[in-house]
Amino acid sequence: MANYSTNEFKGGLKIMQDGEPCSIVENEMVKPGKGQAFNRVKIRKLISGKVVEKTFKSGESVEGADVIELELAYLYNDGEFWHFMNNETFEQVAADAKAVGEAEKWLVEQDVCTLTLWEGNPINVQPPNFVELEITETDPGLKGDTAGTGGKPATLITGAVVRVPLFVQIGEVIKVDTRSGEYVSRVQK
Amino acid sequence: MADWRSQATLNTLKKRAELLRQLRSFFFDRDVLEVDTPLLCKHGVTDLHIENLETRDSEDNCRYLQTSPEYAMKRLLAQYGHSIYQLSHVVRDDPTGRHHNPEFMMLEWYRVGFDDEQLLAEIETLLTSVAGAPPLLRLRYQDAFIDYLQCDPLTDSGVQAIHQRLKDDERTHSWMVSEDSVDTILQVAFNFYIEPQLPLSQPVAITHFPSSQAALAQIDSDDPRVARRFEIYWQGVELANGYYELTDAVEQSLRFEKDIALRQSAKLPYRAADELLLAAIKHGLPRCAGVAMGVDRLLMILCNASSIEQVLPFSYQSA
DSSP: OOEEEGGGOOTTOEEEETTEEEEEEEEEEEOOTTSOOEEEEEEEETTTOOEEEEEEETTOEEEBOOEEEEEEEEEEEOSSOEEEEOTTTOOEEEEOHHHHGGGGGGOOTTOEEEEEEETTEEEEEEOOSEEEEEEEEEOGGGTTOTTOSSOEEEEETTSOEEEEOTTOOTTOEEEEETTTTEEEEEEOO | OOOOSOSSOHHHHHHHHHHHHHHHHHHHHTTOEEOOOOSEESOOOOOTTOOOEEEEOTTOOEEEEOSOSHHHHHHHHHHHOOOEEEEEEEEOOOOOBTTBOSEEEEEEEEEETOOHHHHHHHHHHHHHHHHOOOOOEEEEHHHHHHHHHSOOTTSHHHHHHHHHHHHHSTTTHHHHTTOOOHHHHHHHHIIIIIGGGSOSSSOEEEEOOBGGGOTTBOBOSSOTTBBSEEEEEETTEEEEEEEEBOOOHHHHHHHHHHHHHHHHHTTOOOOOOOHHHHHHHHHHOOSEEEEEEEHHHHHHHHHTOSSGGGGSSSOTTTO
């Protein structure tokens, strides 16, 4: 993998730090009038998801990370791996539980997810921003109060639990924002 | 379609022109003579951390684009003993940043008969009159470290404690474990721990830098551990750097030699000592103090701009 000089740093560049592939979030060059120039950089560690700040002497070289992002459709889970497919080449990729992480509860068959691959192996799965899922469990007794403020918890077919308005019932399909985990609307079947 | 338009608004360009007019008027009123020394000179700068851009004429003579008009202005000071200022572009081979454009407007002035204290008083007046700045706070470099970091930068144990702190800091750990330059350690600690704590609303002069960072300032006769060099910070921006000027030709020559050796060990391009400057200092530089101020940065503060590009007709990237 190529090395990058600090002069090439910019948002989105993938570099290796502490043995982990990282993505540059923010890069600021600092040049004191009489002193060593350096770069203050915010990076996201792509495996742990942590954002940390690092400092590099200007002109220093940093190892690049072999990271690519692919748009793949979710197929199925075989109990150990989650399988995804490129809809154009039909090539398949299997991600383990570590890579799928929190995304597991938002995976809907045929939905296109963003997979991050490091040296060919999936390290992160990002679900679409909005998914549609069926409610399998929620308290039916709380019917009628359309002006309800707090809502009630509802379990979805994938196991995710979201707060929904009181009028929403078992068997209905709802739209959820996966970034916040919040209910958006009911979906007409 | 190429993006040919300026990022600066017409209002910003008007403020820029007004600032330049006010600066010229400030010095005219004080009988400080405007000079415009050459941008292209036979010598570059020996400073370890400043790089010249260079060019060649059709007869293959090398000329360095000046990073500051300092050397040429000092030749005029030695010859005429008159206070002078220059308001011109300078060029440094640096990466661009939020506060830095490789070509920028420098205001540099020298006051014959002044020391650093007197020059600081004049800077205070200038910032008040052209930028409505509140009074200038003065803080010694050593006191800044003791107040904000509880470490004395002028003792070995203090420097060790500062180095350890940077090594323990996740942000600077990997660089600092292999850094052995005391000046770089202090400079990075200053950037991370002191600068963010300086008052924003009021300009601050950090004075009496360690003598290892004297550049072209005199060593303090009361405390040889420090030099009569200062920097001005305001609104989180390094605005100016000044000296009670070194007038000793032998000492100047030694500092050039030291710089050249440091550049060699850092494998940087060779820059010869400017013998024209050395001859002028040998002839006799009058007792004087001088300062260089970044005009674009001052304008950023006046316009409340977040990036230097917003106050330039065209930035390096769009020029």
